[in-house]
Amino acid sequence: MPEKLKLPMGIEDFGRIRKDGFYYVDKTGLVRELLENIAYVNLFTRPRRFGKTLNMSMLKYFFSKGSESALFDGLEISKEKKICDEYMGKYPVISITLKGATGEHFAEAKAMLRRIIGKEAMQFQCLLQSDWLTEAEHNQYRALIATDKTGAFTMSDELLKDSLQTLSQLLKKHYNQSVIMLIDEYDVPLDKAYRSGYYESMVELLSVLFGSAFKTNDSLHFAVLTGCLRISKESIFTGLNNFKVYSVKDVRYREYFGFTDTEVKQMLAYYGFGNQYDAIKEWYDGYLFGNTSIYCPWDVINYCGDLRDGSVAEPQNYWVNTSSNDIIRTFLNQSNVAVRNEIEHLINGGSVKKMIRQELTYRDLDSDPNNLWSVLFTTGYLTQSSAQTGDTAELVIPNREVQWIFIRQIREWFQEETKKNREKLERFCRAFQENNTEAIEGGFNAYLKKTISIRDTNTKKEMKENFYHGILLGILGNMDGWSVRSNAESGEGYSDISIEVEDKGIGIIIELKYAEKAAFDEGCRKALKQINDKNYEEILIDDGMKTIYKYGIACYKKRCKVMSDVTNL
Secondary structure, three states: OOOOOEOOOOOOOHHHHHHOOEOOOOOOHHHHHHHHOOOOEEEEEOOOOOOHHHHHHHHHHHHEOOOOHHHHOOOHHHHOHHHHHHHOOOEOEEEEEOOOOOOOOHHHHHHHHHHHHHHHHHHHHHHHHOOOOOHHHHHHHHHHHOEOOOOOEOOOHHHHHHHHHHHHHHHHHHHOOOEEEEEEOOOHHHHHHHHHOOHHHHHHHHHHHHHHHHHOOOOEEEEEEEEOOOOHHHOOOOOOOOEEEEOOOOOOOHHHOOEOHHHHHHHHHHHOOHHHHHHHHHHHOOEEEOOEEEEOHHHHHHHHHHHHHOOOOOOOOOHHHHOOOHHHHHHHHHOOHHHHHHHHHHHOOOOEEEEOOOOOOOOHHHHOOOHHHHHHHHOOOOEEOOOOOOOEEEEEOOOHHHHHHHHHHHHHHHHHHHHOOHHHHHHHHHHHHOOOHHHHHHHHHHHHHHOOOOOOOOOOHHHHHHHHHHHHHHHHOOOOOOEEEEEEEEOOEEEEEEEEEHHHOEEEEEEEEEOHHHOHHHHHHHHHHHHHHOOOOHHHHHOOOOEEEEEEEEEEOOEEEEEEEEEEO
């Protein structure tokens, strides 16, 4: 049997995927859709890791002068002979990503932008010898690609602002053909500028750069931009008469970013992982683009790749490592009790109705905390539960993976909150070394009331127990002079939490149980029985602890009960 195609984990270059034997989920129908519904400037807003960059690469390979038609053999667009004859390989294409146009300071970000545009301009060194350009135009091109002794591009600020328009005019004159412009991750420089304190300067720069490229540029055939947020009110795109935005709420182009259910089934069948379909659907499906259910392609490809390697058996969280997830932390920091209750409802499988503003500015994030719902929606942390028109959407957490991200961020946020009241924290911790079950129970109940609990009926019991485990571990780990271990091997198993208070010779063992239907006493007894049956105290005795306190803690929603046992040596 022929060897299976490789999985393109982290590969976003269409040419490499097609030439080097990687699996490709055919999205070339995007070319036909784009040409049949063409606007002068087309903006696609999707969450990160949904194939935006790969699609832009595919468009570049299709339209660029001298492109290899063989790359598209057997793909959907190859059936459209008229389109291929008229458009394939016929256009000069300017293709840049602004992902790297960032810096801690504005000067650094500008230098990166010069580098990005300068390196793209260097792809067209045919302009240096072009008989179609005047000497002044040759000089303009030389200025675009000029560098100093360190290799840094030296174009002036004035030229930088007109650089895309200038390059497109030179290309049109040389090729006698208007230019297609592809700009990926257009909003990343604004995001970084907002967080680093030079937002107004970056808005002004991009306004002029995009204005000259799109509003007053008769050399442009059409442009495609991608990003996470629509920033139309920043005046970046002001005055464009033929400007179309396609967001996750739009039906058109819905199937071209992310994987459809059919595409996932085909991939799993090809690699022999059909038995993983239910798990993949639970973890990575659930995004609703227009009226179509969509999987996150980054996750599906990475999980299939790990399954092929034999490195994992269960679904993993791949999306969490592609961003800092700061937006959830910001949301929690600005939330009140009512909002935290709504987040808890979402985590437990519910939905909330919210007004969605798809034209947010970064300034809006601080002006009204309610706008954060819109950001969570546009960036993929929430999705609409059904296709809806208008500004209101019924929001849900899309899948198990994003639920996991919320839970982890909540846990970290809660740990930070507990540190703010040091006296309360130490009083609670001391209750464990004093065997004061009443104080432990009262203190933990008070903490649980301030956090967000998991009671989703679809969530496994182990996951619920892990949530309470993480909350308690985060509190106890702040106690000075304590040696706190989680899931440490001891006796005949692994205790949830074990603690050594060395200066007092006290050892503490904690086992947590989720109390189904509020059966607290039963949960506590099961926990204590597990501690004794599996001899969890053995490691503490070996380390010289003279008094061992054993705690069985049963939790349900935002309540707990504590029972204890003691061993004196």
